[in-house]
Amino acid sequence: MATTPGARVVVKIGSALLVDRAEGLRNTWLQGLASDVVSLRRRGVDVVLVSSGSIALGRRVLGLPAGPLPLEQSQAAAAVGQIRLARAYEDALHPHDVTTAQVLVTLEDSTDRRRYLNTRATLGQLLGFGVVPIVNENDTVATDEIRFGDNDRLAAQVAATIGADQLVLLSDVDGLYTANPGLDPTARRFDVVETITPEIEAMAGEGISGLSRGGMITKLMAAKMATGAGCAMVIAKGDAENPLSRLERGGPCTWFLADTDPQAARKRWIAAMKPRGEVSVDAGAARALGQGRSLLPAGVVSVAGTFGRGEPVTITAPDGTVLGKGLARYASDEAAAILGLRSDQIEDVLGHPGRAALIHRDDMVL
Secondary structure (H helix, E strand, O other), rough: OOOOOOEEEEEEEEEHHHHEEEEEHHHHHHHHHHHHHHHHHHOOOOOEEEEHHHHHHHHHHOOOOOOOOOHHHHHHHHHHHHHHHHHHHHHHHHHHHOEEEEEEEHHHHHHHHHHHHHHHHHHHHHHHHOOEEEEOOOOOOOHHHOOOOOOHHHHHHHHHHHHEEEEEEEOOOOEEEOOOOOOOOOOOOOEEEOOOHHHHHHOOOOOOOOOOOOOOOHHHHHHHHHHOOOOOOEEEEEOOOOEEEEEEHHHHHEEEEOOHHHHHHHHHHHHOOOEEEEEEEEEHHHHHHHHHOEEEEHEEEEEOOOOOOOEEEEEEEOOOOOOEEEEEEOOEEEEEEHHOOOHHHHHHHHHHOOOOEEEOOOHOOO
């Protein structure tokens, strides 16, 4: 696992690991997980937990039967259980002086550009404060049409959103096998998967169609999403105490390797986008960009085109030479209003503090 200070790790926890059908919340197991998270945090690693369990906890309180529930009952159980889920993580981590935060998302938050940017900014700020975000799908309001449907893919989306280095799927199996090990005693576990081929997909029991809602197939879908964003992913058995420490000590698992790092993957994604507008910069700003700095409004001399916050724009030098491309942190009308201004003058013009950079260096390809 990642141990370098500044690295980011997303850990997905399934309901069965956290909640026992007969006994309820598995407090001893949760204490072990909390100890692992604290160990990572002390080494400077940012940790995000994507946790199921709200419906499982809520249905016990409401006395709902086992098995599938109608959507309305699932949402009611989620509403009751989510409070208990958040409290459980807070109770486990607070004694270690670790602050937690609850972040509830739906599929729409990843498909709508503005909501995606807001989610990314919020998670980034929480991690900057040293907080451990507890992310879950907002089952209380999500409909079948706007659901991730499983937290494997939600975790992969979160990993891609924050530029995570590693995604850990704590599961009831210890990795990907050539066949179902419960049915085939000759099944062999993969230690490492470098590329997800059609043959690898077939070992999950079905092709990746986007229709499945559980099992190994969704883990492979998550692996495709994560590794494509430059994030390595691992499937490891999570029911033992201190599951992350066990993984670090070389516990059985399957690693899916990323072919690049998260920042390089993000730069490649930006480079492939079609520009919606253009910003021209002065000579001083052009030199600053060449030194790896962000583009500030003070260095912008003109804005062309109509674009929204987070959309790609071309960056041009005084002679018209294309310097690169970046994601604007302001819509075109606001960018035009603040060009040439110092950061401390933005609030006087826009009526709110705004952001210091028009295009941050992490959102720029030169």
